[in-house]
Amino acid sequence: MSWMRGGRQLGVVAAAAGGSVVGFLLGRDERRVSVDASWTTGYTPSVKWDWNWDRRDADSLVKPLKHKPNYNNNNNNNLTNTSHFSNDINNNMIEAREEKLEKERATASRHLIFVRHGQYNLQASTDQDRTLTKLGRDQAALTGERLKELDLPYSRFVYSTMTRATETANIIREKIGEVEQIDHCDLLREGAPVPPEPPLGSWKPEMHFYTDGARIEAAFRKYVHRAAPSQEKDSYEVFVCHANVIRYFVCRALQLPPEAWLRISLHNGSITHLVVRPDGRVALWHLGECGYMPPEKMSRT
Numbered sequence: 001m002s003w004m005r006g007g008r009q010l011g012v013v014a015a016a017a018g019g020s021v022v023g024f025l026l027g028r029d030e031r032r033v034s035v036d037a038s039w040t041t042g043y044t045p046s047v048k049w050d051w052n053w054d055r056r057d058a059d060s061l062v063k064p065l066k067h068k069p070n071y072n073n074n075n076n077n078n079l080t081n082t083s084h085f086s087n088d089i090n091n092n093m094i095e096a097r098e099e100k101l102e103k104e105r106a107t108a109s110r111h112l113i114f115v116r117h118g119q120y121n122l123q124a125s126t127d128q129d130r131t132l133t134k135l136g137r138d139q140a141a142l143t144g145e146r147l148k149e150l151d152l153p154y155s156r157f158v159y160s161t162m163t164r165a166t167e168t169a170n171i172i173r174e175k176i177g178e179v180e181q182i183d184h185c186d187l188l189r190e191g192a193p194v195p196p197e198p199p200l201g202s203w204k205p206e207m208h209f210y211t212d213g214a215r216i217e218a219a220f221r222k223y224v225h226r227a228a229p230s231q232e233k234d235s236y237e238v239f240v241c242h243a244n245v246i247r248y249f250v251c252r253a254l255q256l257p258p259e260a261w262l263r264i265s266l267h268n269g270s271i272t273h274l275v276v277r278p279d280g281r282v283a284l285w286h287l288g289e290c291g292y293m294p295p296e297k298m299s300r301t
Contacts, residue, residue, distance in 0.1 A: 110225075
């Protein structure tokens with residue numbers, strides 16, 4: 001099956017998902033082309049997907065051609081030797097750029113597994129004293145057992161430096177065993193990403209959003225992006241942090257309004273699983289998963 005557009009034939013690739021067929025077109029250089037008929041015809045999405053949301057799309061990493069390539073391959077008698085020469089130069093330029101693009105294209109997927117910390121002492125006034133409760137430690141242990149049970153090849157483990165996240169991370173690490181890369185990060189600390197919409201009844205000075213928001217956005221840009229071209233296999237990475245951070249990441253990754261973060265609720269110790277594909281597509285596999293916990297071990301404080 002094919003469509004004709006602009007005098008060139010474009011192949012169609014289709015994939016079935018949940019009973020629906022989703023299609024996208026591949027051009028001569030296998031770049032994505034907009035689709036007129038995926039689920040239906042004559043529909044214009046309210047918001048189109050930004051393929052270069054992480055600024056790692058190959059086309060944005062390779063210097064564009066200085067001159068617009070000449071795709072006119074008609075062998076009319078009135079073509080001069082100069083035009084043929086120009087076409088040859090353009091074709092060489094296109095081929096050279098395509099080779100560079102191929103080197104910059106990602107080929108592997110990144111599985112980003114975010115874990116919210118366990119329940120902690122809400123009565124404490126300092127972060128140092130906001131340690132996990134017994135329930136919080138049980139939640140962390142259950143999540144660690146779940147991650148071990150999944151038996152995924154975890155290659156990276158990063159956790160927030162706040163006490164409750166660090167304690168949760170230590171318990172999980174004991175359960176899942178050795179991980180190649182372990183690190184902690186201040187950027188993942190809890191905070192206020194952006195003013196939520198609809199707003200809360202309580203008031204918070206704009207300063208908090210101004211400072212926390214920039215930091216949490218920096219964390220998103222550091223950790224949520226497609227794989228490097230050098231990555232050959234799919235990766236599975238665990239991040240232990242906080243509800244506001246995770247909810248903001250989900251909204252940003254799915255290109256939803258970031259102000260919607262507070263409309264999402266996450267249980268303590270729950271798992272949120274994002275997948276970033278090589279072409280920049282993002283899928284949410286799990287949001288606040290905690291079904292492996294018995295009801296008496298669940299909380300959202």
